[in-house]
Amino acid sequence: MAHVTETCDDDTVNIITDVTTTPATLYDIRALPDIHNRLAQRDLLPDEHLVDGGYTSIVQQDQSAREHGITLVGPVRKKRTRQSRQGNVFDRDAFTIDWERQQVVCPQGKPSREWSTPLSIAPYTRVRFAKEDCGQCPVRSSCTRGDRRQLNFLPKQLYERQAAARAAQQTTPWKANYAMRAGIESTVNEFVNGHGMRQTRYRSQTKTHVQHVLTAIAVNIERVNAELTTPAAERRPRTPTALQNFLDWQRIPRPTSWRTAGKS
Structure with missing residues (x-):
């Protein structure tokens, strides 16, 4: 799989700045730190990076901001729990988190009994409520299907960042800004249909990466050449050759192109 990064500034040529080649089975998000490190080595880090979901x-947003000063812009996944899908149950937002005391209070005012961060779900924090509290709760059916309620949530800094990101991506300015990312789809199409990127010519990932890089160079050359090519109306005519001057002196019409002239 080839991960392509390009510039998207207004009124400039979109230049491909990086191509990272990974196994097709690797999740996209696993490739992002390597992409940022490669851009940093070439002093090509962007201030804002528009990425797919x-x-x-x-x-990753927090890591990109801390390590490289990059604002990572992409859709944050929505809640997918049973409580978030049904409107008649208590989702995580219905609970009050006390970060200082490491305790969560449920909608009925009962505090949690356990607060831990298991390695299996890190960096998430897990809290559990007492069985006796949940067992006697009058709204238990609207809260959990088990013998007690359990919640998983991010640490405070990431939790607040997540809430802000989800709220921001619902606004019109965020959507207008993120719409620029759609341009990379045409670049991928150019790679695939114009240069056969999905058909590797070599064996091994290393050699395939060389193909991807050479393809990116070719695309960049095409784009720069198209931008630098002067329109025909602004081109200066070439200096006539001696033969052309002779034909003009003799008032002999000369064809526009000698290649299209008739032959006998």
Whole structure:
């Protein structure tokens, strides 16, 4: 799989700045740190990086900001729990988190009994409520189907970043800004249909990466050449040759192109 990064500034040529080649089975988000490191080595890091949802996570947004000063812009995944899908149950937002005391209070005012961060779900924090509290709760059916309620949530800094990101991506300015990312789809199409990127010519990932890089160079040359080519109306005519001057002196019409002239 080839991960392509290009510039998208207004009124400039979109230049491909990086191509990272990974196994097709690797998740997109796993490739992003390597992409940023490669851009940093060449002093090509962007201030803002528009990425597909497959490259987006709150943890990655925080890491990109801390390590490279990059604002990672991409859709943050919505809640997918049973409580978030049904309107008659209590989702995570219905609970009050006390970060200082490491305790969560449920909608009925009962505090949680356990607060831990298991390695299996890090960096998420897990809290559990007491069985006796949930067992006697009058709204238990609207909260959990088990014997007690359990919640998983990110640390405070990431939790607040997640909430802000989800709210921001619902606004018109965010959507207008993120719409520029759609341009990379035409670049991928250019790679695939114009240069056969999905048909590797070599064996091994290393050699395939060389193919991807050479393809990116070819695309960049095409784009720069198209931008620098002067329109025909602004081109200066070439200096006539001696033969052309002789034909003009003899008032002999000369064809526009000698290649299209008739032969006998």
